[in-house]
Amino acid sequence: MAGYEVTQTRRLTRWKQKFRSFLGPWGVFFQGFIEHPVMVGSIIPSSGYTIRKMLAPVDWERCQLFVEYGPGVGTFCRPVLDQLRRDGTLLVIDTNKLFIDYLNRTITDSRFIAVHGSAEDVEAIIRAHGHEHADYILSGLPFSTLPEGLGPRIAAATERAIRPGGAFLTYQFSKAAHNLTAQHFDRVDSGFELLNILPCRLAWGWKDAE
Numbered sequence: 751m752a753g754y755e756v757t758q759t760r761r762l763t764r765w766k767q768k769f770r771s772f773l774g775p776w777g778v779f780f781q782g783f784i785e786h787p788v789m790v791g792s793i794i795p796s797s798g799y800t801i802r803k804m805l806a807p808v809d810w811e812r813c814q815l816f817v818e819y820g821p822g823v824g825t826f827c828r829p830v831l832d833q834l835r836r837d838g839t840l841l842v843i844d845t846n847k848l849f850i851d852y853l854n855r856t857i858t859d860s861r862f863i864a865v866h867g868s869a870e871d872v873e874a875i876i877r878a879h880g881h882e883h884a885d886y887i888l889s890g891l892p893f894s895t896l897p898e899g900l901g902p903r904i905a906a907a908t909e910r911a912i913r914p915g916g917a918f919l920t921y922q923f924s925k926a927a928h929n930l931t932a933q934h935f936d937r938v939d940s941g942f943e944l945l946n947i948l949p950c951r952l953a954w955g956w957k958d959a960e
Contacts (some may be wrong), residue, residue: 795825796890796921799945800952804921805829807939807954808886815881817911818842819869819889819904824853826888831859841879843869869904872911883913894926901930909934915959921950931955 796804804826808816810833821827821842830840841863844850850866857864865875869891876884887908893901908918918935920927921943928951932938935955943950 795822796950797943797946800921800943800950801826801829803941803943804888804919804952805833807917808833808919810835812915813838813885815839815841815876815884817872817876817884817887819872819887820844820891821853821864822849822890824857826890827853827857827862830888831857831861834861836861839863839879839881841865841876841884843867843872843875870900870907872904872907876911883916884911885913885916886919887912887916888919889927890921891927893920893922893930894924901926902933905930905934909955909957912957914957916957918953918955918957920953920955923948923950925951927951928953 813834814837816830816834816838818826818830818840819842821844827840827842834840839861840859842850842853843865845866845868847866850864853862853864863879867875869889872884872887876882889904889908891901891904893904896904905918912918918931920931922928928938928940931953932955936958937956939954939956941952941954943952
């Protein structure tokens with residue numbers, strides 16, 4: 751019986767690998783959503799319209815460290831790296847090892863760092879990689895479905911982690927991320943992107959310069 755179970759497990763693993771290979775990043779994204787639906791904001795990656803609008807306010811000349819929570823299969827990673835200065839760093843954090851392993855295999859840019867961990871620990875993660883603060887932090891985490899208390903802790907840690915003059919960028923289907931951002935940041939700009947599946951709410955929480 752044990753041998754049968756091992757055989758079935760191996761078959762399932764091979765099927766998952768073939769499925770991911772066939773669909774490419776979409777297959778990895780879909781599997782990540784199926785395995786951890788509470789931690790993945792959508793079953794479909796964000797549209798190019800959402801990416802451009804979300805990143806438009808970033809001052810790339812002053813961006814030394816850009817952090818992303820929940821990068822998935824890297825939908826935002828490549829656009830960020832395309833605009834990030836040559837001596838900058840993109841640090842992404844995800845609790846799903848499937849996504850982290852995929853990103854480490856597919857992104858070879860020396861400015862890119864992928865960490866398997868929780869956004870709640872962003873301050874320690876930033877320090878562990880030689881930085882005091884982030885310039886911008888981007889999040890597509892589904893704050894409305896996160897375990898109780900985790901969203902507020904992430905928002906508070908994010909505010910502490912961002913330098914004065916920096917910003918917390920969020921995109922989500924509900925207003926949960928916007929509302930949490932408003933509790934911790936000095937000013938919040940709001941936006942909406944209709945050309946996304948599903949249409950999503952955008953927010954930029956700004957930390958006033960000292």
